[in-house]
Every structure is written in structure tokens, then in C-alpha cells.
Amino acid sequence: MEKKWHNRIRKDILGIDLKVPLVDGAQRPYINLDNAATTPPLLPVVQTVQAFLPWYSSVHRGFGYKSQLSTEVYHEARRQIMTFFGAPGQEYIALFVKNTSEGLNKLAARLPAVGNGEVISTWMEHHSNDLPWRLRKEAEFIELTGEGCLDLADLESKLKKGRRRYKLVTVCGASNVTGIINPLQTIAELAHHYGAQIAVDAAQLAPHYPIRLRTAGAEPIDYISLSGHKIYAPFGTGVLFGPVETFRAGTPDQVGGGGVIAVSREEVVFAPLPDREEVGTPNLIGALALATALRWLAKNGFERIAAYERKLTKYAYDGLKTVPGLILYGPPPERYPRIGVISFNLEGIPHGLVAAYLAFEAGIGVRHGCFCARPYVHHLLGLTKDQILSYENLAKAGRKCLLPGMVRVSFGFYNTEAEIDLLVAALKNLREEEGKIKNRYQIDPATGEYLPKIGDFKGALLRHTKTFFHL
Numbered sequence: 001m002e003k004k005w006h007n008r009i010r011k012d013i014l015g016i017d018l019k020v021p022l023v024d025g026a027q028r029p030y031i032n033l034d035n036a037a038t039t040p041p042l043l044p045v046v047q048t049v050q051a052f053l054p055w056y057s058s059v060h061r062g063f064g065y066k067s068q069l070s071t072e073v074y075h076e077a078r079r080q081i082m083t084f085f086g087a088p089g090q091e092y093i094a095l096f097v098k099n100t101s102e103g104l105n106k107l108a109a110r111l112p113a114v115g116n117g118e119v120i121s122t123w124m125e126h127h128s129n130d131l132p133w134r135l136r137k138e139a140e141f142i143e144l145t146g147e148g149c150l151d152l153a154d155l156e157s158k159l160k161k162g163r164r165r166y167k168l169v170t171v172c173g174a175s176n177v178t179g180i181i182n183p184l185q186t187i188a189e190l191a192h193h194y195g196a197q198i199a200v201d202a203a204q205l206a207p208h209y210p211i212r213l214r215t216a217g218a219e220p221i222d223y224i225s226l227s228g229h230k231i232y233a234p235f236g237t238g239v240l241f242g243p244v245e246t247f248r249a250g251t252p253d254q255v256g257g258g259g260v261i262a263v264s265r266e267e268v269v270f271a272p273l274p275d276r277e278e279v280g281t282p283n284l285i286g287a288l289a290l291a292t293a294l295r296w297l298a299k300n301g302f303e304r305i306a307a308y309e310r311k312l313t314k315y316a317y318d319g320l321k322t323v324p325g326l327i328l329y330g331p332p333p334e335r336y337p338r339i340g341v342i343s344f345n346l347e348g349i350p351h352g353l354v355a356a357y358l359a360f361e362a363g364i365g366v367r368h369g370c371f372c373a374r375p376y377v378h379h380l381l382g383l384t385k386d387q388i389l390s391y392e393n394l395a396k397a398g399r400k401c402l403l404p405g406m407v408r409v410s411f412g413f414y415n416t417e418a419e420i421d422l423l424v425a426a427l428k429n430l431r432e433e434e435g436k437i438k439n440r441y442q443i444d445p446a447t448g449e450y451l452p453k454i455g456d457f458k459g460a461l462l463r464h465t466k467t468f469f470h471l
């Protein structure tokens with residue numbers, strides 16, 4: 001029953017049976033374990049976009065039929081997205097942005113009442129939920145426990161000592177390094193108790209776990225930022241949700257056409273929400289795609305999908321533990337809730353080489369490095385300040401080959417236990433034939449990439465690229 005259901009929904013991924021070339025010239029079905037970076041598109045998303053494209057026209061700009069239809073589609077997409085994330089229209093607004101990073105930057109720019117030193121972020125964050133606050137608001141950061149969870153006692157102590165100084169606590173819903181799901185309800189209660197709002201970077205959480213701004217009986221969330229391309233809708237749209245009050249007045253972070261209702265030589269009158277915050281021609285296709293992906297998740301049982309991914313994560317974690325010398329980061333899934341993101345290292349084998357071997361010899365796509373969350377990765381690796389400094393100097397000198405990092409696998413609903421088995425088998429093979437395999441690769445010191453010594457992989461890649469440009 002479960003298998004039948006899974007086989008059916010898996011078929012809704014575009015390119016699910018795609019084969020990729022290996023270094024020996026063979027073709028292998030691609031195993032995509034890099035869903036935390038971006039997910040493949042859902043077929044129904046692509047079909048809906050294709051069906052709509054003949055009708056595509058300008059939003060809010062023309063009065064022809066197509067233009068009016070496009071405007072209606074854009075409004076309906078926003079309505080559906082707000083409903084999915086439990087954002088009542090009287091209190092919240094959903095603003096279309098490019099991605100999570102743009103949403104968080106917009107928020108940092110649109111909180112003039114929040115001054116320097118009045119924001120708390122955490123050392124677990126992706127750079128996109130760290131740097132906007134660090135550089136614009138001189139944020140403080142919550143400490144981590146030894147195994148990489150948020151130290152909630154530190155949060156409470158900061159809030160308490162701050163005597164209502166802090167106006168915002170901003171935290172990821174789930175980590176893009178360890179997959180840890182943060183206790184958002186507790187954090188929201190703490191923040192509100194001490195007079196602060198809570199912003200959630202939901203880039204990782206939203207695609208895998210239901211999250212709502214408002215739910216009966218639960219502490220509300222004030223802001224959420226997320227990316228469509230991580231929720232099977234890769235058409236360049238993200239969303240920033242927040243209270244209407246935050247965006248109703250003041251000067252938007254970007255200004256220009258579409259954001260105003262009157263402009264004279266003397267005066268500028270901004271449009272009502274959401275237009276005042278969405279300057280320029282909006283990404284209608286992206287909005288339609290995201291709404292379609294969310295409808296697909298709801299129709300196919302988001303809770304059931306989340307439960308499947310939980311089981312798969314545990315299966316993968318247990319499988320990885322059987323690889324000799326494999327170091328896992330963060331608390332195990334049986335002890336701490338996690339989405340399907342697992343980072344590890346293989347003792348004695350550089351993370352870049354592990355990723356290269358998986359790509360070139362097993363057809364498995366993973367990511368390696370620091371995943372745009374350097375302070376968190378440094379903490380998990382237990383690096384000293386001096387070590388971090390010397391790595392920074394190497395990076396500045398353009399010598400990426402020696403930088404620390406990890407290998408990350410991350411799952412979507414369509415991944416299977418059979419794929420995990422192949423991953424674990426490939427890692428065991430790498431371990432067993434470590435010496436021989438290391439010999440098959442050379443590193444480019446500038447990029448830090450490991451490439452096979454034989455074959456012309458880069459050449460083949462370029463030839464493939466050209467086919468999309470009819471060259």
C-alpha cells in the first residue's frame with residue numbers, strides 16, 4: 001500500500017528516470033541527494049505553467065483579456081499560498097520575492113523600528129539568516145550545545161538580561177547542515193513573552209514539514225521566509241510573510257513602477273499592500289508554480305509525505321552508521337527531530353573527494369563544503385579560532401583545496417530506501433578501495449574540485465551545455 005502510494009507520487013517528479021554519464025562512459029539513473037539545495041520540478045507544476053503560458057501577459061499593467069486574466073491568476077496564487085501557510089489576510093501579507101535570501105534581506109531592511117543590537121539570531125544559521133542581521137542590525141547570536149542544537153537557556157538569558165530590548169528573534173525552522181528541526185513553538189513563546197517578534201527562515205522546513213503562521217491553540221509566528229525552488233517549483237519565486245502592520249507604512253526597500261499610485265514633481269504616494277512592496281513587473285509564473293506545488297503537497301497528504309521522509313531519514317542515518325570511519329554530525333533522529341538532511345565526513349578522505357567519487361562513479365549527487373553556514377560547520381567540526389583564521393587566509397589567497405567541510409545528503413519525498421542502499425554501498429566501496437580511488441583523482445587547487453584523471457568530463461559537460469543553446 002505504502003509502496004504503491006510512493007511509486008505513484010514519485011512519478012510526479014520531472015526527470016525521475018534521468019540517466020547521467022559516469023567516468024567510465026556508462027549511464028546510471030541519477031540519484032539526487034541534494035534536495036536541500038534545490039528540488040527538481042513537479043510534473044504538475046510544469047504542466048500548469050505550460051497550460052497557462054499562452055495566456056501569460058502583464059500583471060496590473062494592461063486592460064486586455066490576457067492581462068486581466070494574468071492579474072487574477074497572480075492574486076489567486078497569493079491567496080492559495082496564504083491559506084496553505086495559515087496566514088489570515090486581515091493580519092498578514094504574503095510578499096513575493098526571489099527567494100528566502102531576498103525575503104530575509106527585505107525584512108532586515110523593512111524594520112526601521114528595530115535598531116542596532118535589538119535582533120537575536122543564532123550560530124546555526126545559513127548565511128542568509130545571519131548576514132542581513134549581523135550587517136544591518138548588529139545582531140546578537142544564540143550559542144549552540146556541543147552536538148549542535150540551539151542553547152535555549154542562552155536565548156532566555158539574553159532575552160531576560162535585555163529587559164525587553166530585543167525586538168526580533170530570527171531562527172531557521174530546520175538546519176541546512178544537520179536537518180535539526182528547531183522548537184519553534186518554545187522559541188516563539190519565549191520571544192513573545194519578552195516582547196520580541198519571531199522570524200523563521202523556513203527555506204529547509206517548509207518543503208518537508210507543515211508550518212503555519214497561525215494555528216488555533218498554537219503560538220503565532222510573525223514572519224516566515226521561504227523559496228519555491230526548494231518546494232518543487234523552480235521558477236524564481238519565494239515568499240516573505242509578515243504582519244500587515246510592518247509593511248503598511250514607511251518607504252519600501254525597493255521603489256519604482258508598480259509600487260506607487262501617484263507621483264508628481266513634489267510628491268510620491270505609495271500604493272496599498274502588497275503592491276507597494278513588490279516593485280516592478282512581478283514573477284507571475286513563479287507565483288503560479290509555487291501555488292501549484294503547494295496544492296500538490298496538500299492533495300497528496302503533506303503529513304504522510306513528512307512521515308515518509310522521517311522514516312527515510314532514520315533509515316539513511318542507520319545505514320550511514322555502518323560505514324567504517326564515517327562521522328555523523330548533530331543528534332541522531334531518534335533523539336531529536338530532523339528533516340532529511342544528514343552531513344558527515346569519512347575519516348581520512350577529503351569531503352571534496354567523497355562528493356566527486358559519488359558523482360563520477362556512482363551517479364549520486366550530493367553537496368560538500370560548508371553549505372553557506374560556516375560558523376555552524378566550524379562549531380560542529382570543533383575548529384579553534386586559530387584554525388578558522390588560517391582557513392580564512394587560505395580562502396582569501398584563492399586556495400580552496402584545503403578548506404574544511406563536510407558531505408551532505410538531503411532527501412525529497414521521492415527518494416527511496418533502494419537509493420540509500422546504493423549510497424551506503426558506494427561509501428563502503430570507497431572506504432575499502434580508498435587508496436586506489438584516491439589515485440584516480442586530482443585536485444584543482446584554485447577551485448578545490450576533485451576531477452578524475454582519466455576521461456574528459458568537463459569537455460562532455462560543455463558539449464551537453466551547448467545542446468541547450470542549439471550550438
Ligand SMILES: Cc1ncc(COP(=O)(O)O)c(C=O)c1O
Pocket residue numbers: 036037099100101102126128129172174175176201203204227
Ligand atoms: C536554511 C536556509 N536558509 C536560507 C537559504 C537561502 O535560500 P535561497 O538560496 O533560496 O535564497 C537556504 C538555502 O539553501 C537555506 O538552506
